[in-house]
Amino acid sequence: MERWRDAKKAGSKRNPPGRWRVRWYGPDGKDKALTFAKLPQAEAEKNAITARLDKGSYRDPQSGKAAFKAVAEEWYGSLRKQGRTTKNDYRELLDNYVIPKWGDWQVSSMRWEDVSAWLTDLCEQPGKRGRKLGPARVTKTYRVGGMVMKRAVISNRIAASPFHDHDLPVKIEDDEHVYLTHEQLERLAEGAGDQWRLVLVLGYCGIRWAEASAIKVGRLNLETRRIRVVQNYTDVKGVLALGPVKNHEKRSVPLPRSFADELAELTKGKGANDLLFTAPEGGPLRYANFRNRIFDPAVKVAGLADLGITPHKLRHTAASLAIAAGADVKVVQLMLGHKSAAMTLDVYGHLWPDRLDEVADALDAGRSAALSKRTRTST
Incomplete structure (x- = not known):
């Protein structure tokens, strides 16, 4: 206090030192202390810290x-x-x-x-x-x-986050999904040259490009007509690496029987750990090379340039063809590797028959029976 008074006389605007100190031990066992100018302030802080320690909600004031x-x-x-x-x-x-x-x-x-x-x-x-x-x-x-x-x-630095209950910008959904017919998909595959089978895998199986480029021979089962999807390739700043599939959704996807037989040709002379689809010079395919050198030219040759088709959008084709063939929502979810059936319905629900007429007809039948019974009773 004497030093503060001397400094005050010299023109210092520093607040006077606290006369009351609250000391305690935190959950980490370390000594903590805070100083206050007045006794009521110190007592209030002591009571608050004691309550938080008792309830297990204590936070070190310095951690914030x-x-x-x-x-x-x-x-x-x-x-x-x-x-x-x-x-x-x-x-x-x-x-x-x-x-x-x-x-x-x-x-x-x-x-x-x-x-x-x-x-x-x-x-x-x-x-x-x-x-x-x-x-x-x-x-x-x-x-x-x-x-x-x-x-x-x-980590008990703060009690609540300010990142909550904010109005976020609305994403304008792209409703322009491209759904190719069987004939259009086959034309696209024909234009892809040696990689025509890869185009059909994307269009019939619905797997992602990164998953298709990582398929190994040992994960193709021709007897059961299944492809086991367990890995994908990620390209980060030009470096390719194998990693887990998106959402960690390992799955098996079905193959049409005729197409399974056609894929068998790619397995000749390869071991179980070899890639099914490879670049012309060997090794994994890169998306940019496939898109620029093979896929986009094939789109033009097939006469589909005005549709905005991309390798990823072939997933929409796979979903639509499966639904048209009678697949239910769980089957389509499994094919595409969606995290939930709700997500599949959000994207493709409009492709399933709405069956509203069936419901209306059933209601008509029920009402007619009720009216008929009421008429008989009245008679």
Whole structure:
């Protein structure tokens, strides 16, 4: 106090030192302390800390001062089940949009209205490539920030995350799915040269490009007419690597009998661990090469250039042909590797017969029977 008084006389605007100190041991066994100018303030803090320790909701007041970027790196380093592509995408969003905004902020100082203003900027300002971010990209950027702050909550740095209950931009769904007929699919395959079988696998089995390029001979069962899908290739910055399939949904997909026999030719002279589909020079196929050199020219040869068909959109063709053949929603879900049947219905529900007339006819029959019975009773 004497030093403070001397400093005060010299013109210092520093607040007087606290006269009351609250000391306690946190759950980690370390000594903690806070100083207060007045006794009631110290007593209130003591009671609050005691209550939180008793309830198990205690948080070290200093932990909320952690910088967002430190928590972000902890979160990113803890990712275990995500694939290379997903982790690379998270890294890009962190480095380009999330950390530049929040990096030096203390996690306890971030408020809901701050996040809301940031979302508005993401929607309106140009992104790193000079164009506005699409609704899906804005939402994913927001989700990444939210996952970082969720870690801050779980690690007891803050009580609640400000990344909740925000209005997110609406994604305009692409209703222009391309559904090829059997004849169109066969024409497309004919135009693909030596890779015609790969086009048919995409169009009849509905598996993703990354999954199809990773099929090994040993996972093709010609007797049961099944392809076992357990891996895919990911291309991150030009480096191909085998990894688990999306959503970790390992599955078996069916093959038409005639097509299974045609695939058998690709297995000749290959071992079980060899790739079924390979590049002309050997090794795995790369999407860009396949698309530019084989698929897009085949689309033009087949007369389908105006449909906007891509290798990925052949999944829609596979779904539509399966549904037309009588497949139920669970079969289509398994073929496509969707996480749930609800997702399959959201995308392809309109392709199944709505059966509304059947319901109306059944209701008519029930009502007619009831009216007939009522007439007899009245008579």
